[in-house]
Amino acid sequence: PATGQFFLQNTSEARANYLRAAEYRNTNWFKELFSNSIQHNHSVSITAGTEKAQYYASVSAMYDPGWYKKSDVERYTANFNANYKLSSKLSAGLIGNASYRKQTAPGTISSTTNPVTGEVSRAFDINPYSYALNTSRALDPNTFYTRNYAPFNVFHELENNYMDLNVVDFRMQASLSYKPINKVELTALGAIKYAATTQEHNVKDNSNQAEAYRAMGTTAIRDRNNYLYTNPDDIYALPVTVLPNGGIIDRRDNRMFGYDFRASASYNDVFNEDHILNLYGAMEVNNTERHYTWFRGWGMQYEMGEIPSWAYAVFKKSQEENSQYYEMTNTQERSAAFVGVATYSWKKRYSITGTYRYEGTNRMGKSRSARWLPTWNVSGAWNVHEESWFEKLSPALSNLTFKLSYSLTADRGPSFVTNSRVVIKAENPWRPSADVTESALYIDALANEDLTYEKKHEFNFGLEAGFLDNRINFSFDAYTRRNFDLIGIVSTEAVGGEQSKYGNVAKMKSSGIELSLSTVNIKTKDFTWSTDFIYSYMKNEVTELNTMNRxxxxxxxxxxxxxxxxxxxxxxxxxxxxxxxxxxxxxxxxxxxxxxxxxxxxxxxxxxxxxxxxxxxxxxxxxxxxxxxxxxxxxxxxxxxxxxxxxxxxxxxxxxxxxxxxxxxxxxxxxxxxxxxxxxxxxxxxxxxxxxxxxxxxxxxxxxxxxxxxxxxxxxxxxxxxxxxxxxxxxxxxxxxxxxxxxxxxxxxxxxxxxxxxxxxxxxxxxxxxxxxxxxxxxxxxxxxxxxx
Structure with a gap:
């Protein structure tokens, strides 16, 4: 602009000089995109109280400018805990915590997999690590190059294509305990929880992603640019932009509210100083409601007072592609459980514990045998060091305990799997012309009344030992597991219109060992050297699979x-x-x-x-x-x-x-x-x-x-x-x-x-x-x- 001439002359000498500079250039992209930063984390806590009331409160603030550009995080948290002794038999407690997190991240969209080659790609990917790893060092970091037929510079793009994330989390819990007699305690506990996450992807006016939607400077670019739109109703139409002005704002909101309630009773008693009995029973209910919305706004003019300027073609194109520009989803998860635990110990030498849990959730199949599941655990321990003859082994052997357990436990599986009843959704069927639209209902997932929990039988054996007055402590655990009813995608005969769906499709066996060794190697008045070693080994094998993978x-x-x-x-x-x-x-x-x-x-x-x-x-x-x-x-x-x-x-x-x-x-x-x-x-x-x-x-x-x-x-x-x-x-x-x-x-x-x-x-x-x-x-x-x- 200053001289009215091109930056480079179209001569052999000018071209050679330009290429020679690139030949000797050695841009360190990691140094350019990553930097040392100082993270601040400050916290203050206060403790106070009397014999009848105790209080604890804390607040903290964290600021992290990030390891790479556009990765800064701010987090603020607050905690409060109060315990009240209302009388000799009645006590209450209150716990509350809240947090707020504000974060910036590089703009990103979902990855896609090429069904022909298996290549995983992500359009407009500006991940600093990937860019630094895969970009030529011959490029000038201060120069714009061409990407997606539009000008591109990674630093400019990170400033104009980014995500703002805001997360609010709050939980409040109250409990009330009553002891009618010394050996019995009744407890009621209630809690509410709320979380909200907002993610805004800002694609500004001059970003490469926005410019790619209007890149049509030449006929060759116009014919090859897949982000342009060609009107199918006009056989003579040329590709045009659906984003003539501004950028794109993509917003996702997730909101969760839930409550938990548990009522329990416990009984603890000692008979003749040798027999210890602990009984515990509880019932609990849980409810979680989730609300999700998504919206994409085209033509947001960030540099013109944030006023939208959209083209009608973007809606016509969306209708013809049968894609949406906003979505809303509501889900509700409910569960209930009944728990019983009994523990008996004799002279602190031998103990046995039995646990029984009966629970149900609306995520599982409608069949009673699938939705409601009993689980249990039986375990025992032998504290050898409590035996009278054990003193003869001391101090070489300080303590020794053997443990044994067998259980049936369960998991609800992935949170997105829930087809206990037929899932019916609405859609706008595809039509060749945008002026012919209608709404319809379709079966998204057939009912699976027998969808049930992922289950696991597990057998455990363990021991704990201490040597030389506990200068050496050793623990060992071995387990074997049999998993069944594992949830995954199963291929069907498509009789009901579904070729694949989620169901209980697999079995698996696994086993492993876990051991830890803690030693105090040297201990003097002023110097101590201690060592902690942990090792675990696990292997598993799929034994049955009722599906096919690509x-x-x-x-x-x-x-x-x-x-x-x-x-x-x-x-x-x-x-x-x-x-x-x-x-x-x-x-x-x-x-x-x-x-x-x-x-x-x-x-x-x-x-x-x-x-x-x-x-x-x-x-x-x-x-x-x-x-x-x-x-x-x-x-x-x-x-x-x-x-x-x-x-x-x-x-x-x-x-x-x-x-x-x-x-x-x-x-x-x-x-x-x-x-x-x-x-x-x-x-x-x-x-x-x-x-x-x-x-x-x-x-x-x-x-x-x-x-x-x-x-x-x-x-x-x-x-x-x-x-x-x-x-x-x-x-x-x-x-x-x-x-x-x-x-x-x-x-x-x-x-x-x-x-x-x-x-x-x-x-x-x-x-x-x-x-x-x-x-x-x-x-x-x-x-x-x-x-x-």
């Missing part, structure tokens, strides 16, 4: 997996090497070796046997190791976590097409480049235009490579989770400052990985990148000052 579910690790394998198993497409042109080849579902013959929608169990089982997506071995060192008033804690036994899918970085905005990871150094390279590398070629033209399904081949046996790594890791240093100030300083206590603590968390599979190439084994607002856990350094007055 190949994609097996590749991604979703669903129930296959019979005979763990839940959430990951399977891979067998990679068969590169072709003479550098293209990946695979063993496909028909037993052939092909380039693009993989069908991720295949669901025939026989044809899916060619997939290779890689391992479970969930770790089988997890635990931690902590060491605490104390010297006088100084303490040092070193805490390590570990996980083994699972596999992870490497990031899907391979595609049949790339553009100038895409980064090239280290794997591309070893890619196929000339004939003969297929003998030395498994990294496919960057496909040429001719190769894409010769094979219209080449995209399927590269997506299959992302899901192949070449793109799997072990999920094993050892992580330095925390190092903290604390100091308790001496009494003379505390007295001089006129405070009751004073301490300081410096804490560093999520520092680094001590071990991980080299094949991960820096990918975090605990993080699954889905775009949107997902990002790995950052390193955090926390300074805490506690003052008591």
């Amino acid at each position: 190949m994609y579910e097996y590749l991604s690790g979703n669903g129930f997996s296959m019979v005979g394998y763990p839940r959430g198993s990951i399977f891979s497409i067998p990679f068969m090497g590169l072709s003479g042109e550098g293209l990946p080849t695979f063993l496909d579902q028909d037993g052939n070796i092909s380039v693009s013959g993989i069908n991720v929608q295949e669901y025939d169990p026989e044809k899916l046997k060619f997939l290779k089982y890689e391992g479970p997506s969930e770790p089988t071995n997890v635990g931690s190791l902590g060491n605490m060192f104390k010297y006088k008033r100084l303490s040092l804690n070193v805490f390590i976590t570990y996980s083994f036994g699972n596999v992870v899918r490497l990031d899907p970085i391979f595609s049949n097409e790339y553009n100038d905005l895409t980064s090239m990871p280290k794997e591309f150094y070893n890619r196929w480049t000339v004939p003969g390279d297929e003998k030395r590398t498994t990294i496919p070629v960057i496909a040429s235009k001719i190769q894409n033209k010769n094979d219209a399904n080449l995209k399927k081949a590269y997506q299959a490579y992302n899901y192949s046996t070449e793109r799997v790594a072990k999920g094993d890791f050892i992580r330095m989770k925390e190092i903290s240093l604390g100091y308790e100030f001496p009494s003379n300083i505390i007295q001089a400052l006129r405070v009751s206590n004073l301490s300081l603590k410096l804490q560093a968390t999520n520092l680094f990985l001590l071990y991980a599979d080299k094949k991960l190439n820096g990918q975090d084994p605990e993080f699954f990148n889905t775009g949107g607002v997902a990002s790995p856990m950052p390193k955090q350094f926390t300074l805490t000052l506690k003052v008591g007055i």
Whole structure:
């Protein structure tokens, strides 16, 4: 604008200078988009009371400017607790807490899965982590480039395409206890809860997403831009914009209100100092009401006083697509339960406990046997250290307890599954012309009167032991479980119009062990060194499955997996090497070796046997190791976590097409480049235009490579989770400052990985990148000052 000329001259020299600058540019996107920030967390608590009344109140405020841009959070909380002794027999309690959270996040929309290739994508994705990981370092962070046929700069987009989230949470609980006699206590408890969440996605006027809806600068762009609208009633119509002015506001509101009530009675007695009996009975009812609304406003002019300016074409287009611009949903969940517990103990040596619970909920099937479910638990313990002869083992063996239990427990399953009765919804049927509309009712889900709880039989054995005056404490638990009536999607014969629906479709068995070891290694007057070690092992296997999954579910690790394998198993497409042109080849579902013959929608169990089982997506071995060192008033804690036994899918970085905005990871150094390279590398070629033209399904081949046996790594890791240093100030300083206590603590968390599979190439084994607002856990350094007055 200043000179009336183009920024770059159309000469060889100008083009060479421009490209040379890009060649030597090395933008560190992580440094540009991520930064160190200081998080503030302040809290004040007050305790007061008398013999007849005690009070506790606290307030706190937290502000986190965020690890990356547009990720700041503010949270304010308040808590109140009061207990009253109204008489020797009557007491009351009141507990209340409230919180408010205000948060900003990058603008994001739901991800979609390509049914042909299995590729998971998210339109207009501006997730800072994904952008930093996948964007070319040759780009200038201060320059606008072209994306979706419109100008794009990630910093500008984050400022003009973001979400505002507001969350309010409130709960109030009151209780009343009455003791008619010393051994009996009657209690009534009531609580109300309220939560409201508001999410506003602001797509401002000049954002790339808004500009994409009106990008039609040339005929080529007009014909290729899928966000434009072509009037089907006019055979001569050209694509036009449905957003000529302004941006888009997308708002979602969730509101929940509920109440809980429980009445209980307990009886506690001791007979002849040897027999202890505890009885407990209760009934409870719960009610939760949820209200959801969604609205999308087109043409919101953020820069013109926030006045909408919409085009009628957007409504015509929506009617023709049979899509809505607002929604409302109301749901209500009710439940009731009756509980009984009895415990008997003899001389504190032997004890046995029995629990019985009978509950029902409107989420389950209408059949009485499905909606109402009895569950129970029987457990016993032997405190060996209470035996008279145990003293002979002391102090080498300080205490010893054996525990045993067997139970039937249940879970209501996923919250969105509720088809106890036929679900009838309204819709506007699709019509070829927008001026012909009508409303209709349709069956969204057939009734499943026998839909029942997910159940589990569990047998447990455990022991607790202490050695050398409890300098060493050891606990061990072993369990075996039999899960049945697990809820999932079942394929039907579609007699009632449904090809698939949710039902009780699977059985599973699992077993595992859990152990912990705590030791005081050194203990002197001024120095103490203690160690805590935790280890758990778990394995499971699907034993029955009355449904069929697509190949994609097996590749991604979703669903129930296959019979005979763990839940959430990951399977891979067998990679068969590169072709003479550098293209990946695979063993496909028909037993052939092909380039693009993989069908991720295949669901025939026989044809899916060619997939290779890689391992479970969930770790089988997890635990931690902590060491605490104390010297006088100084303490040092070193805490390590570990996980083994699972596999992870490497990031899907391979595609049949790339553009100038895409980064090239280290794997591309070893890619196929000339004939003969297929003998030395498994990294496919960057496909040429001719190769894409010769094979219209080449995209399927590269997506299959992302899901192949070449793109799997072990999920094993050892992580330095925390190092903290604390100091308790001496009494003379505390007295001089006129405070009751004073301490300081410096804490560093999520520092680094001590071990991980080299094949991960820096990918975090605990993080699954889905775009949107997902990002790995950052390193955090926390300074805490506690003052008591």
